[in-house]
C-alpha cells in the first residue's frame with residue numbers, strides 16, 4: 001500500500017531519518033517503534049507531507065506522493081492523528097469531526113463567504129461525513145456536546161474521528177495511547193481492531209509495548225533515524241539489534257520481548 005525507498009531528512013547536520021526503505025501493507029496494523037529520538041514522528045511527518053524529504057521517495061497505491069503537500073496527501077487517502085490532542089475543546093464533537101471532512105470538499109473562501117450553493121452542499125456533505133466518522137468511533141450520541149466535556153478516551157476518539165472523516169485508506173496514529181490508563185488502552189485497541197476489520201489500514205507510533213505487542217501485525221523498528229529491523233512482534237522481540245537498541249536506552253531498558261508486560265517509559 002505504501003512504499004518508501006531510501007527516505008531521509010536532515011535538520012542541519014542531524015539525520016533525523018536516514019535511508020529508510022520499508023513498506024506498509026494494506027489491511028494490516030503496522031507499528032513503528034524505537035527509543036526516544038529514533039525518528040518515528042519525523043517518519044510520520046514525511047509520509048503525511050508535513051516535511052519534505054531531502055532524499056528518497058514515497059509511493060502510495062502505486063503513485064508517487066513524495067513531494068505532495070499535506071492536503072493533497074489527505075485527499076489521496078492518508079490521514080493522521082497527532083501525539084498531543086489537537087481537538088477544539090470549545091467546539092462540538094460533530095464540529096470537530098467535520099473539520100477533517102472539509103479537506104475533501106471543494107468550496108473555497110468565496111463560496112464560504114457568499115454561502116453559495118456549492119458551499120451549502122459541501123456543508124451538508126461534511127456534516128454527513130462527520131457523523132459517519134463519529135459512528136465509527138462510537139461517539140454519535142455525543143455529537144452535540146463540547147469536545148472538552150468528554151473523558152480523555154473520548155477526546156482521543158474525537159481526534160481519530162477527525163482523521164477518519166476525510167475517509168482515509170491508511171490511518172496514521174501518533175502515540176494513540178499516550179496519557180491513557182490501562183482500561184482506556186484496552187478500549188482503544190478494540191477500536192483500532194474494529195476499524196481494521198472494516199477495511200482500514202493502520203500504522204502507529206507507540207511506546208506502550210503492551211499495545212504494540214498485542215495489536216501489531218508488523219513492526220518496523222527505528223534507531224538513530226534508521227530502520228534496524230522489521231517483522232512480526234515475535235520476530236522483532238528476539239532480534240539482537242532491537243534488544244541492543246532498547247537495552248542501550250535507559251528509558252526502555254529490558255522492556256522488549258515481554259509482550260503484555262506493561263509500558264515502556266516515555267521519560
Ligand SMILES: Nc1ncnc2c1ncn2[C@@H]1O[C@H](COP(=O)(O)OP(=O)(O)OP(=O)(O)O)[C@@H](O)[C@H]1O
Nearest residue numbers: 011014015016034035036037038039040041042043
Ligand atoms: N523540526 C525539527 N527540527 C530539527 N530537528 C528535529 C525536528 N524534528 C525532529 N528533529 C530531530 O530529529 C530526531 C528524531 O526526532 P523524532 O521526534 O522523529 O523522534 P521520535 O522517535 O518520534 O522520538 P519520541 O519517541 O521521543 O517522540 C531528533 O534528534 C529530533 O531532535
